Amino acid sequence: MTSAIVIVFVLIAVALVLFTVEVIPAEMVALGLLLAFVMTGILTPEQAFAGFASDTVMMILGLLIMTSAIARTGVMSGVARWLQIATKGRKLLFISLLLGSVTALSSFMSNTAVTALFVPVVIAVTRRMGVPGHSILLPVAFASILAGSVTLIGTSTNLVVSGLMQSSGQAPLDMFEMTPVGLVLVLLGVPYLIFLAPRLLPSRSREASMEEVIRAGHYLTEVRLQKESPLVGKTLREARFGEQHDLNVLSVIRENGDQTSGRANTKLRSGDVLLVEGPHDAILKVKDQSGLEIKAEAKLGGAAAENGEPRSGKDDDRVVEALVLPRSTLLHQTLKRARFRERYGVIALGIRRHGENLLSKISQVPLQVGDLLLLQGSTSDLRALEDTGAFRLIGEADTTRFSKGRTIAACAIFVGVLALGVFKVLSLPVAALTGAFLIFATRCASPEETYREMEWKAIILIACMLSVGAALHTSGADAYVGGLLAGWAGSVTPVWILAGIFVFTVALSQPMSNQAAAALVLPIAIQTAAQMGLDARPFAMTVAFAAGCSFLTPLEPSCLMVYGPGGYRFKDFLIAGLPLTLIVMVVTLLMVPIIWPLHPR
Structure with missing residues (x-):
C-alpha cells in the first residue's frame, strides 16, 4: 500500500464521518475533499476541477432548468387537482392514482420536487376523507425514490454513475437502459406500498403514550398578556389556561427578559409572554380572547400603528x-x-x-x-x-397559476429534446442544454425565477464527488481494494460479490448522499470486476440501483419532507423500508446478470 493510497483512504474516511454527523453541509464536505486531494498532490487542479465541466454536470444543469420550469408552469399542480377531483374520497382509488402519478413524474423529474408537490395534496385530501395521513405520506416518498430507477434522468445518482462509467472507459448509460429493471421494481414496489407498508406502520392511537398523543400536531407560539387581561395576578393553576384555551404553557417570559418554567404556582403579570403549544385552531382562538394576543401580531400591529396604518390585517388575510x-x-x-x-x-x-x-x-x-x-x-x-x-x-395553497400555453410549450420542449438525445440526434448533455435555452427563449420561465429555485447544492456536490473517482484511480486505491475483493471472491460466485457491493452501497447511502455513495463505491466495483475478468457494466448497474435505496432512514430529502407532517418516528422508515430494500436487492441480483451478462462476450 503506497502513501498516496493511505492519504486517499484517510481523506475519504474523514469525509464519511462528516457526511454522517452533518455538522457541515454535504456540498461543503465534498468541496473540502476535492481541495484536500489537490493540496496533498493526489490530483492536479485540472483533474480535480474537471467534474465541473463534465458532461454529467452539464446534463444535470439543463435538466434542472427544464424540470424547474415545468413545475412553475403548473403542470404538476394540474395533476394534483385532477387527482382530487377524480378520486371523490375513495381511499384505495386515491392512493392508487396518487402513487401512479408520483412514479410517472418521478421517472423524469426530481423526486424531491414531486414529493413537495404531493405532500399538501395528501394532507388536504386525507383530512377531508377522515383517514390518517401517516398511512399515505411515507408511501408517497418511497414511491418517488423508487421511480428514480426507471430512466437515466430519474435521479441525479444515475447521471453520476453514468459519468463515472464514462470516465473509467465504459460506455455511458442510455436513457432507457435501466428501464426493464426499474419497471419491475415499480410494479412490485407500488403494490407493496399500497397494501402492506401502511399495515407495517404502527397505529399512533394505540402505541403512543398519552403525552405524545396530546402533543401530536401541536404548534409552538408566544402569547402576550395585555394590561386588561383577567388573567393578570392569577397563577397558572388559577387561570386554568389549559382547560380554558386548550394550550399548554411551557414557560413564562417576563418583560425584563427573565424566563421561568410554566409551573402551576407561577403568577402572571401584565406584559408577560407565555410560550405555549397547542393545536392550530386553539392558537387562532387566542386572537378572539380579551386581554390576550399572539406576540407576532402584536409586533406587526404596533409597527403599523407607528406608520399611521391600521392595525388590522388585510381583507384577504x-x-x-x-x-x-x-x-x-x-x-x-x-x-x-x-x-x-x-x-x-x-x-x-x-x-x-x-x-x-x-x-x-x-x-x-x-x-x-x-x-x-x-x-x-x-x-x-x-x-x-x-x-x-x-x-x-x-391546506389553502393557491393553485390558480396554471398556464396552459406555457405548460404545453414547456412539456413539448422537454419531450422533444429528450427524444433528440434518445435517438442520438444530439448527445444527452447537448440536448438538455438546448432544452434549457429554449425554455428561456420561449419565456416558459424566467432565468431569475428558475435560478432561484434550482438545487445548486446538488450540482456542487456532484461535481466535487466526481473527483473521488479520479483520486481513487490516480492513487491506485481502486485497484488495491479491487484486488483484495477479487482475492476474497475466489471462493464465491460473482453474484455474491454483486450482493456485497449492493449491501455496502445501501449502507453508505443512508448517512450520506446517494451521489456521494455511488461515487465512492463505483470505482472500486469496476476495478473488482476487471481483476476478476468480468464485465464491469453489471457491477456499475448494481451500484446504480443500490444507491437509490434510501428507504431505511428519514435522511433522504423526500423522506424528511414527510417525517414531520406524517408524525413518523425514525424506526418507521426501517420497518417499512427494509422489505422494500429487500425487494430491490432481489430484483437487482436476479435481473442485472441476465440483462448485463457478467462474462464479457
Missing part, C-alpha cells in the same frame, strides 16, 4: 400551514435572523417540529427540513412566499 422544503434558503436560519416578517410581509404564528420538544421562542428556532409553520398573510404575500421555493403551502 388567510392562515395556512407551510412546509419547509430542502432547497429553502432559510434552512438553519431563525425567523428573526432571516427578517422573515419584514422580507415577506407574512406573520409566523407558530412552528411545529415532530420528534423534538421546542422550548425556545419561535423567532429563535433554526428552521429544518420538514418543519411546519402556521402563517398568516394576504393571498398575494403567501403566493410570493411560495414562489421563492422555500416553502410549500398546505
Whole structure:
C-alpha cells in the first residue's frame, strides 16, 4: 500500500464521518475533499476541477432548468387537482392514482420536487376523507425514490454513475437502459406500498403514550398578556389556561427578559409572554380572547400603528400551514435572523417540529427540513412566499397559476429534446442544454425565477464527488481494494460479490448522499470486476440501483419532507423500508446478470 493510497483512504474516511454527523453541509464536505486531494498532490487542479465541466454536470444543469420550469408552469399542480377531483374520497382509488402519478413524474423529474408537490395534496385530501395521513405520506416518498430507477434522468445518482462509467472507459448509460429493471421494481414496489407498508406502520392511537398523543400536531407560539387581561395576578393553576384555551404553557417570559418554567404556582403579570403549544385552531382562538394576543401580531400591529396604518390585517388575510422544503434558503436560519416578517410581509404564528420538544421562542428556532409553520398573510404575500421555493403551502395553497400555453410549450420542449438525445440526434448533455435555452427563449420561465429555485447544492456536490473517482484511480486505491475483493471472491460466485457491493452501497447511502455513495463505491466495483475478468457494466448497474435505496432512514430529502407532517418516528422508515430494500436487492441480483451478462462476450 503506497502513501498516496493511505492519504486517499484517510481523506475519504474523514469525509464519511462528516457526511454522517452533518455538522457541515454535504456540498461543503465534498468541496473540502476535492481541495484536500489537490493540496496533498493526489490530483492536479485540472483533474480535480474537471467534474465541473463534465458532461454529467452539464446534463444535470439543463435538466434542472427544464424540470424547474415545468413545475412553475403548473403542470404538476394540474395533476394534483385532477387527482382530487377524480378520486371523490375513495381511499384505495386515491392512493392508487396518487402513487401512479408520483412514479410517472418521478421517472423524469426530481423526486424531491414531486414529493413537495404531493405532500399538501395528501394532507388536504386525507383530512377531508377522515383517514390518517401517516398511512399515505411515507408511501408517497418511497414511491418517488423508487421511480428514480426507471430512466437515466430519474435521479441525479444515475447521471453520476453514468459519468463515472464514462470516465473509467465504459460506455455511458442510455436513457432507457435501466428501464426493464426499474419497471419491475415499480410494479412490485407500488403494490407493496399500497397494501402492506401502511399495515407495517404502527397505529399512533394505540402505541403512543398519552403525552405524545396530546402533543401530536401541536404548534409552538408566544402569547402576550395585555394590561386588561383577567388573567393578570392569577397563577397558572388559577387561570386554568389549559382547560380554558386548550394550550399548554411551557414557560413564562417576563418583560425584563427573565424566563421561568410554566409551573402551576407561577403568577402572571401584565406584559408577560407565555410560550405555549397547542393545536392550530386553539392558537387562532387566542386572537378572539380579551386581554390576550399572539406576540407576532402584536409586533406587526404596533409597527403599523407607528406608520399611521391600521392595525388590522388585510381583507384577504388567510392562515395556512407551510412546509419547509430542502432547497429553502432559510434552512438553519431563525425567523428573526432571516427578517422573515419584514422580507415577506407574512406573520409566523407558530412552528411545529415532530420528534423534538421546542422550548425556545419561535423567532429563535433554526428552521429544518420538514418543519411546519402556521402563517398568516394576504393571498398575494403567501403566493410570493411560495414562489421563492422555500416553502410549500398546505391546506389553502393557491393553485390558480396554471398556464396552459406555457405548460404545453414547456412539456413539448422537454419531450422533444429528450427524444433528440434518445435517438442520438444530439448527445444527452447537448440536448438538455438546448432544452434549457429554449425554455428561456420561449419565456416558459424566467432565468431569475428558475435560478432561484434550482438545487445548486446538488450540482456542487456532484461535481466535487466526481473527483473521488479520479483520486481513487490516480492513487491506485481502486485497484488495491479491487484486488483484495477479487482475492476474497475466489471462493464465491460473482453474484455474491454483486450482493456485497449492493449491501455496502445501501449502507453508505443512508448517512450520506446517494451521489456521494455511488461515487465512492463505483470505482472500486469496476476495478473488482476487471481483476476478476468480468464485465464491469453489471457491477456499475448494481451500484446504480443500490444507491437509490434510501428507504431505511428519514435522511433522504423526500423522506424528511414527510417525517414531520406524517408524525413518523425514525424506526418507521426501517420497518417499512427494509422489505422494500429487500425487494430491490432481489430484483437487482436476479435481473442485472441476465440483462448485463457478467462474462464479457
